[in-house]
Amino acid sequence: MYGLHLLGAAVVLADEAGIESLSMRRLSQELGVVPMALYKHVASKEELLDGMVDVIVGEIGPAVHDPGWKGAVRARVLSARQALLRHPWARHLLESRTSRTPAVLRYMDDIIAMFLAGGFTVDLTHHVMHALGSRMWGFTQELFDEPATHKSEAEVPPEVQAASFQEMSQRYPNILQVAMAARHDDESVVGQGCDDQVEFEFALDLLLDGFEQLHGRDRSSKRAKEDRG
The missing domain is CATH 1.10.10.60 (Homeodomain-like)
Structure with missing residues (x-):
């Protein structure tokens, strides 16, 4: 074995x-x-879990040969997302690790290399990695996450649902309006009513577009501090 x-x-x-x-x-x-x-x-179960993380990271596709940094980063992040979707438990395992394995460090190094190869300064890349956060692994903590113990709508009596919606509309009308506007996707990990893939790609593209603008303005921490006074 x-x-x-x-x-x-x-x-x-x-x-x-x-x-x-x-x-x-x-x-x-x-x-x-x-x-x-x-x-x-x-040596221990913890070492076993670290090894399992490396297996999952190993399923992420290699860097694509895209002429632009944005396409390369986007493809790599979406590949990571597909790997985690194949193993739904892996997200929480990644979050729980207190040390970074060689495979995890190589993946992070590859992502950083894409920005540096695109002409980003080390300073801006530092901020970019903070902004990406867990999204570089293909997941994020979503605003409309529901607790695992929450009953599905099918299990809640219609009259209880109606009363709940009525109370929500009176106390938190704006939250309800935004939540109800979402597309329905019962398999979403974001929450019932949200299309998980659409929301993830929307936010990823928003970040990448923002990074591109900051890169074009040659943004730096020193200049930002000076502008702040």
């Missing part, structure tokens, strides 16, 4: 049963070995 086989089996188990079901004992049962056999390849 090789390390990559172990990590691949762990990813499959998480896909099928959920990351919360993953344990060294459960994984050893799936592989038909005793639990101690796993520790020849990983």
Whole structure:
């Protein structure tokens, strides 16, 4: 049994049963070995989880040969998004890691390289990476996220829904108006009523356009501080 086989089996188990079901004992049962056999390849469950992150990052497509930095970054981010959509649990695993693995660092380095190759200064690239945040991995914390324990509309009696909407319209009319204007997409991870892919690409394009404008103005931290007085 090789390390990559172990990590691949762990990813499959998480896909099928959920990351919360993953344990060294459960994984050893799936592989038909005793639990101690796993520790020849990983020192702990935390190391196993780090390795699983590297497997997911390894699924992200290579940098595309796009003549412009914007197209290259956009394609890489959307490739990362597709990798995470194949493994819905991976988003939370990425967020939970306290250390960055070599695969994670290589991916970040590649993204930074695209901006630098596009003529961005190191200073502006620093701000760009802050602005991208988790979006470079293909996900973001959305405004209209719903708690996992929230009942779907189908499970809520119509009269309760009507009363809830009536109360919302009186107390928070603007929020309700914007939320109800969204396209319906029951499979969205953003929240019922939002088209997840459309919202993600809209925000990504908005950021990339903004980066392009700042790059054209040769924006720097020093100049921004001077303008602020």
